[in-house]
Amino acid sequence: MADLATPTDFSLSASDCPLVQIEGWDGTLEKFEASLSQALGTPLPALVGETVCHADSLIVRVAPRRFWLISTGASQAPSPAVDPELGCLVPLGEGRVRFTMTGARVPKVLSACIVVDWHSPAAAPGRALHTSLHHVPVLFVRTGMIDCELIVPRSFATSLSDWIIEIAG
Template sequence: MASPNLSLSVADCPLIQVEAWDETLRQFESSLSAALGTRFPASVGETVRHKNLLVIRIAPRRLWLALDDGTQAPSLAIDPDLGCSVCLGEGRVRFSLAGADIASVLSTCIAVDWHAPTTAPGRAVQTSFHHVPVLLLRTGETSCDLVAPRSFARSLQDWLADS
């Protein structure tokens, strides 16, 4: 618990990055979408939830597949002529924050406008926390997840707890 008005929990973040090569995006997405049984977000920052999987468009050709903790990773047969995949979960943790003070606490450490359309619930924004890259996943009106490098997790957790 970070404060009476902000709760904090930390968990592993099973995460797979998939990326299409130049000129193969349409075919790559069609193949992968069929394999996973879900559509993909159309633009950077959009997310799509399917069962225990959150698909996040990080860049025009790059997607992150974030699995709920404890969920088995889907088997991905990526055609190497279309793109690639890499597991990022070993190096990331997910901080879940919730509470009435969330916007004021986050405004002291990251450059994100909590009330902008680009950070509406269901959206993702890449930003930095004291010069370290983090992904903010807005999960609700007063809640979000931060996906951060595991090597920075202790500092981030201490800072949030002290807030």
């Protein structure tokens, strides 16, 4: 993990983001979710934006039939078997970078970067949502009271981190 900015009240670091996307086919949702839940050994997030921590992974429901499994500790994202009659699994980690931000100034810095109300229930700790950062699609994951992660496209990681650092001053 590379520390990009570390003032005492704001810290930004970047790291690889092992993740896979799992999506169920239209009309198979109930069977797909039951199969995936059994394969992962845990209940799935029920609503878009909800997350479930399990083992070394964060399971994020990013769309009604789509989940992202983001590794939180391992060097590889889990790859559960997915019945091809019910859905598919696509590795996305090579194309993503995880920005981890901590500190009292995170809400203020983010308010200049993304359109997310830090105090809304939709952005509460344990929630995730897609937004854009400088016209680039990112996944915002609120991990604590003054902590969050942004999952960003690797091709934009350097310019986005430079922009965040500039805003953080």
